[in-house]
Amino acid sequence: MLPVLTRNSITNVCKGLRRFSSALPKSDTEVSKLKTEKLKREILEFRHAYPEFLPDPKIEFRNKIREKLERNDMVARRTQVDIPEFYVGSILAVTSSDRHSGGKSNRFVGICIYRGGCGLRAEFILRNVIDHQGIEVLYQMYDPSLQKVEVLRLEKRLDDKLYYLRDALPEYSTFDPNMEAELMPEGAPVPVNPIKVKLKPRPWLERWERQNLQGVQDLELPEKFYIKAAQVATPWEKYDLMKEYMRTIPVEEQTEIFSEVQSKLQSLEIDRKKLKRKRVIVKPTKLA
Amino acid sequence: MATSLANIFHKCSVTSLENKFLTLSITCSVPQTRKKSMFPFPPPRLRNPTWFTKKNRSKSDEYLTPENREFVKEVVQDTYNKNLPLAQDITTNVEWTPKLQRTGVIARKIGIYPLWMKDGKKVATTLLQVLDNHVIHYYPPEEYQPVRKIRNRVYNKKGCLLIGAEEGDPTAFTKEYCGLFTESGVMPKKILSRFFVSPDATLPLGASINALHFQVGNYVDVRGKTIDRGFQGVMKRHGFKGMPASHGVTKTHRRGGCIGGGGEKGRVWPGTKMPGHMGNKFRVAKGLKIYRINTRYNVLWVSGQAIPGETNSIVYVYDTKLPLRAPTKPLPFPTYLQELDESMPEDVYDESVHVFSDPTIFFKGE
Numbered sequence A: 001m002l003p004v005l006t007r008n009s010i011t012n013v014c015k016g017l018r019r020f021s022s023a024l025p026k027s028d029t030e031v032s033k034l035k036t037e038k039l040k041r042e043i044l045e046f047r048h049a050y051p052e053f054l055p056d057p058k059i060e061f062r063n064k065i066r067e068k069l070e071r072n073d074m075v076a077r078r079t080q081v082d083i084p085e086f087y088v089g090s091i092l093a094v095t096s097s098d099r100h101s102g103g104k105s106n107r108f109v110g111i112c113i114y115r116g117g118c119g120l121r122a123e124f125i126l127r128n129v130i131d132h133q134g135i136e137v138l139y140q141m142y143d144p145s146l147q148k149v150e151v152l153r154l155e156k157r158l159d160d161k162l163y164y165l166r167d168a169l170p171e172y173s174t175f176d177p178n179m180e181a182e183l184m185p186e187g188a189p190v191p192v193n194p195i196k197v198k199l200k201p202r203p204w205l206e207r208w209e210r211q212n213l214q215g216v217q218d219l220e221l222p223e224k225f226y227i228k229a230a231q232v233a234t235p236w237e238k239y240d241l242m243k244e245y246m247r248t249i250p251v252e253e254q255t256e257i258f259s260e261v262q263s264k265l266q267s268l269e270i271d272r273k274k275l276k277r278k279r280v281i282v283k284p285t286k287l288a
Numbered sequence B: 001m002a003t004s005l006a007n008i009f010h011k012c013s014v015t016s017l018e019n020k021f022l023t024l025s026i027t028c029s030v031p032q033t034r035k036k037s038m039f040p041f042p043p044p045r046l047r048n049p050t051w052f053t054k055k056n057r058s059k060s061d062e063y064l065t066p067e068n069r070e071f072v073k074e075v076v077q078d079t080y081n082k083n084l085p086l087a088q089d090i091t092t093n094v095e096w097t098p099k100l101q102r103t104g105v106i107a108r109k110i111g112i113y114p115l116w117m118k119d120g121k122k123v124a125t126t127l128l129q130v131l132d133n134h135v136i137h138y139y140p141p142e143e144y145q146p147v148r149k150i151r152n153r154v155y156n157k158k159g160c161l162l163i164g165a166e167e168g169d170p171t172a173f174t175k176e177y178c179g180l181f182t183e184s185g186v187m188p189k190k191i192l193s194r195f196f197v198s199p200d201a202t203l204p205l206g207a208s209i210n211a212l213h214f215q216v217g218n219y220v221d222v223r224g225k226t227i228d229r230g231f232q233g234v235m236k237r238h239g240f241k242g243m244p245a246s247h248g249v250t251k252t253h254r255r256g257g258c259i260g261g262g263g264e265k266g267r268v269w270p271g272t273k274m275p276g277h278m279g280n281k282f283r284v285a286k287g288l289k290i291y292r293i294n295t296r297y298n299v300l301w302v303s304g305q306a307i308p309g310e311t312n313s314i315v316y317v318y319d320t321k322l323p324l325r326a327p328t329k330p331l332p333f334p335t336y337l338q339e340l341d342e343s344m345p346e347d348v349y350d351e352s353v354h355v356f357s358d359p360t361i362f363f364k365g366e
Helices: A007-019 A026-049 A064-078 A163-167 A223-232 A235-239 A241-247 A251-282 B002-011 B015-020 B022-029 B066-079 B175-179 B234-238
Strands: A091-097 A105-116 A123-130 A133-140 A146-153 B105-116 B122-130 B133-139 B159-167 B189-197 B219-225 B230-232 B276-278 B282-294 B299-303 B314-319 B347-349
Touching (some): A091 A133, A105 A163
Antiparallel strands (some): A123 A133, B219 B314
């Protein structure tokens, strides 16, 4: 297991390296430098798997002590339920106990069309078409009635939100409820599904032509819609440094946050891998 | 009155009677003139409390050498926070009864997050961090001067406890302001607040109050200053409906419309809801349940997400005044009389709350 590194200890290590660089052979310092760099990068990787551990994007809602307490609670909940890494576009199966039918539990399979919220308010929406009826379920990620979260297919899509599946042809959001989990080789990058979805003709729930969507086919709208979309577009927003600053958490803060929970998260991850291996061995192969 | 008394004396010249009326005759003999006011005009109706002094010193470059700066720091450390009473040393012979009013505390609203109950329900809770509260001064009931005097009424039989929170740099405060803290010996605080207490529920000067002043399962009232929204229209300020966006409506989409009738009532009635300044007022959220207490960071988890004030603003927490939510068990009186140490459990939960490290909830079948 990796030692817990705080931001101070990292800087101390760096300082120490600088001080003794003359005494040590150069290759050694370089190696340790590389090691710390690698460790930093590994810690930073957590932000993809655990985005809800980062503070609120709204600056006025942040408070360090609250966030710390919140993270402790999140880790405490994760010791009881395995919430694996998943992204918008992944296919999930969630088993949860139902308050309204005691003693029973529900299993819902669907594609994740939204993932958001920070801290204990983290949530995601699963969508599926069941008996020709589109169904969406909003799950609270840290709800103690969630029994199991399985990732059946780990992949990303071209967009951050897949709300447009509501206006797409039903086959794009239909998934077999008895789907088997697809195993991926360890350490492989998460594949991006480049599928382009065909939308139903208007009327729609939203003006999709204004949202610069990557994962949809040609919308086949009259020219005036695109002219209007170009008028209301805000292409300068991606250059707005202040907005970017408000929205993002600096790398230093991220390392500080994740190094705090890292050891716990990593031990959880190791447990999960062990379990996975066990599952793979135990699983009987279907014959014929 | 003087003439009638004179008649009595005239009729009966008994010395004993004379003695009896002696006291009366003294008051009568003094000519009844009004005491001259010290003001040439009627005295002010509102008097600021004694602790309302100028707080912050104007900033000036002191050109102190680093050594001197260190020395000032040392002096500050040596002068304050010495011989403060420990929680264990506070003794009281009085048993808590529901009629006794305990002090409140100064806290900071640090955010909102959900807790789940054992029955699976989600409850939004607000986190209130109890700051480093210390008793600065106690005004007994007869000494306390309210801001506005109400005549012909026995008001306020309660004493007043002045409590401070959040240590500040004494060199940044005025001499007058620092003088408020000499009696208690507490490091000057940034926030001061007064709490009315029953004279039996008073605390010694310099005593500290922590989050365990409250107990899980009990209810509190939280007072805070609402978010300042500035001058707002009638739709935002009072929730009016406004008027239609189209169908021939021009220039009146968010306006209030009519503000009164004619004839007898041909004026704007007092209290009519109109545009104006919204927020930045003290408001009390009453009857909030405490679900959880963290003893390490002194945090209360309190039900509800509409507690007045922004995140990171100061609020004041009191035992609730609502009669139906009065505590059933005796409260720590006058406050929690033990130091918080390592042996304490870090979190104290209400029995209805699901602890995050507990196993997943399975609902029982019928």
